Amino acid sequence: MADLFPDTVATTAPGLDQPREDAPLADRLRPRALDEVVGQEHLTGAEGAIGRMVAAGRLSSMILWGPPGTGKTSIARLLADAVGMRFASISAVFSGVADLKKAFAEADKAAQAGQRTLLFVDEIHRFNRAQQDGFLPFVERGTVTLVGATTENPSFELNAALLSRAQVLILRRLDAAALGSLLDKAEALEGLLPLTPDAREALVASADGDGRFLLNQAETLYAAQIPAPLDPGELGKFLQRRVAVYDKDREGHYNLISAWHKALRGSDPDAALYYMARMLVAGEEPLFVLRRLVRAASEDIGLADPQALVQCLAAKDAYEFLGSPEGELAIVQACLYCATAPKSNAAYMAFKSSWRSAKETGSLMPPAHILNAPTKLMKDVGYGKGYAYDHDADEGFSGADYWPEEIRRQQFYTPVERGFEREVRKRLEYWARLRAEREQE
Incomplete structure (x- = not known):
């Protein structure tokens, strides 16, 4: 494909070229109209965002966000054809500033001839922030209608300024029905797959929502010319499952x-x-x-x-x-x-509250009666005076006030009525009663 090369911008006039007979199965089954796109009816249907734009004959810039193999590229090509726009595509993986300039220059020239351009940017999140900013004047002037495709969350990967000028449309992972429909199309073209019904279901499950992967697996089965249908176990030995999508920094x-x-x-x-x-x-x-x-x-x-x-x-x-x-x-x-286990976030809430209080109260001194007095001077100024040793008190609890004089007693920890904290709560309530009684003595 032309858009795989950094010095090339792929362009087509309205109307879709027929794929070669020896093209991969996924290309030969690429939809020829928006209503042939499977699994994305929430966008392409009459009530969907794309369906409404096509019916009105006017597209706004958009970002197509979805997993691999869900039809982002196909939708972009079909959009241009549906509204009679010139289609140009670049890949952010292989393209640089020179390719962007060329695409915009060609779009300007086409505009002067009365031809609007849909610029499809695959993997748009791979362009850096400065390159993304470069789209803004051309999108604002209407030189191009931008359709970007990304597998990553646009909120994290795309500039806010670019997002404000484009509508984000979310493509869904293809479900079993949509994937089964793709296999039906493949079998209508190439004949029945050499699989038992259970193996066919296993093949659909192995695709993990990726239509392109599913068709590539089907093409491998056709190419092998298997004489007898495979059961699920035999299929598992013959083909590999799609590796789950899981980028550790994504x-x-x-x-x-x-x-x-x-x-x-x-x-x-x-x-x-x-x-x-x-x-x-x-x-x-x-x-x-x-x-x-x-x-x-x-x-x-x-x-x-x-x-x-x-x-x-x-x-x-x-x-x-x-x-x-x-x-x-x-x-x-x-x-x-x-x-x-029984659940409680009381410790977590106490952690947040106590940290906040510590930051707000600064360097307040603890009360003198709980300060050690290793020197005569410290004793003379009241350090340690009146300290109540809790082990000598009834119930091992003195009820003394341990808070700085400038602030009242605060409660950060409130145990719940679940699990072991139920017992902790009983203790705290018991000590609170003792403290109140001794303050009245």
């Missing part, structure tokens, strides 16, 4: 962390195991998972079950001792313990 990584942590907090052990397995199967570092478990044990469980933190640290030791794959079982155990 949004998918943070989405799974968020989902996992919330499943733990929500006491759903099965969902917690599922998301944790997703991360580990995709190559996440087990020690990263363990660090997150330790955090959850303190943030979401705390003293409702003090053993949660112990379990997580023990799992860390067990994993470091056993390694993979045996050590993963200890991580599973800690995950299940945290998910099924």
Whole structure:
């Protein structure tokens, strides 16, 4: 394809070229009209954003955001054809400033001849901030209608100024019905796949929502000229599953962390195991998972079950001792313990409140009666005077005031009525009653 080369900008006039007979199956099955795009009817249908723009005959700049193999490039080409625009495409992976200048110059020339240009920018998030800013004047003047494609969250990867001039449209991961429709099209063109019904379902599942990957797998099966239909086990030996999308510094990584942590907090052990397995199967570092478990044990469980933190640290030791794959079982155990433990964020809230108070109150001195007095001068000025030794008091509790004189007693920690914190709450309430009684004496 022409847009794979850095010194080339691919352009076409309205109307789509027919693919060569020897083109890959995915190219030969590329949709010829928007209503042939599968799985994105929420955008391309009559009530969808794209459907409405095409019906009006006028496109606004847009960013197509979605997983690989969901039809972003096809939609961009079909949009230009649907409204009679000149189509130009560049790839941010292979293109630089010179290619952008060339694309804009050609669009200017086409505009003078009365031809509007749709500029499709694949992987637009790979352009740096300065390059993205370079689009702005041409988009504002209407030299080009920009259609960018990205697999990454535009909020993080694209300039705010560019986002303000483009509509973000979200493409969905292809579901089983949409992928099955693609296989139907392939079989109408190439004949039945050499698969049992169960193996066909397994092939769809192996694509993980990626239509291009599915068609490439189907093409491999056709090329092999298999004499008898394969069952799921035989298919698994013949083909590889699509590797799960999981970039450790990208949004998918943070989405799974968020989902996992919330499943733990929500006491759903099965969902917690599922998301944790997703991360580990995709190559996440087990020690990263363990660090997150330790955090959850303190943030979401705390003293409702003090053993949660112990379990997580023990799992860390067990994993470091056993390694993979045996050590993963200890991580599973800690995950299940945290998910099924009583929950409390009282310690977390106390942490935030006490830190905030410490910053606000600065360098206030503690009350003199709880200060040590190792010298005569310190004793003379009142250090340690009147200190009540709690072990000598009834119930081992003196009820003394330990707060600086400039501020009142504050309450940062409020235990919940769950798990071990129920007992802690009883103690605090009992001491509060004793303190009130002794203040009245």
